[in-house]
Amino acid sequence: MNFYIITLFPEAFDSIFASSILKRAQETKKITIKFINPRNFARNKYKTVDDKPYGGGAGMVMKVDTILDALESISPKPHTILLSAGGKRYNQKMALKLSKKKGLAIICGHYEGTDARVEKYVNETVSIGDYVLTGGEIPAAVVVDSVVRLIPGVINKASLETESFSKEGFIEYPQYTRPEDFRGQKVPKILLSGNHKGIENWRQKHSKKS
Numbered sequence: 281m282n283f284y285i286i287t288l289f290p291e292a293f294d295s296i297f298a299s300s301i302l303k304r305a306q307e308t309k310k311i312t313i314k315f316i317n318p319r320n321f322a323r324n325k326y327k328t329v330d331d332k333p334y335g336g337g338a339g340m341v342m343k344v345d346t347i348l349d350a351l352e353s354i355s356p357k358p359h360t361i362l363l364s365a366g367g368k369r370y371n372q373k374m375a376l377k378l379s380k381k382k383g384l385a386i387i388c389g390h391y392e393g394t395d396a397r398v399e400k401y402v403n404e405t406v407s408i409g410d411y412v413l414t415g416g417e418i419p420a421a422v423v424v425d426s427v428v429r430l431i432p433g434v435i436n437k438a439s440l441e442t443e444s445f446s447k448e449g450f451i452e453y454p455q456y457t458r459p460e461d462f463r464g465q466k467v468p469k470i471l472l473s474g475n476h477k478g479i480e481n482w483r484q485k486h487s488k489k490s
Contacts, residue, residue: 290315321349339392358383363416367405379430388416
């Protein structure tokens with residue numbers, strides 16, 4: 281799968297994409313991640329990518345022309361999402377749907393956001409939660425991470441089937457490892473019993489509804 285991240289700050293992703301599962305997925309050619317900087321498509325010598333909002337107000341708005349030029353530099357055009365506070369709430373179901381795409385472009389907003397006309401050129405607008413961040417780089421990393429782990433061959437299939445949100449509305453059951461007794465807190469006896477049916481029943485009972 282090919283990821284294209286349209287961002288003014290590609291360096292923000294350096295440590296996240298160069299470690300753990302995301303690093304291995306790139307090394308094994310399961311994914312590629314490319315960065316496209318709208319500043320490279322600026323229309324003047326000052327590399328201007330933002331401007332004052334029409335109607336007045338604080339802050340600056342990212343320009344539609346530079347963002348669209350950046351997006352249209354990708355061929356063929358991939359499925360595209362715009363990260364915005366006004367978008368659909370992102371969830372595991374969306375991550376699974378996106379993991380089946382051949383390519384995914386993610387537009388990272390910044391400053392006071394992007395010109396509203398950008399929405400006409402994307403497939404969907406997405407928000408990772410009801411709070412304000414300084415830019416779309418952190419949400420973009422969240423989307424990439426959640427999608428990559430669902431691509432076949434990236435993570436053991438059995439692990440995916442039992443983790444949180446793999447079943448609609450449920451969060452994974454509690455997990456324990458050594459030591460068996462830590463400061464008086466003991467691992468539930470059923471998990472030490474070897475009774476596979478009993479363990480399965482316990483896990484189902486203790487799966488929390490989200």
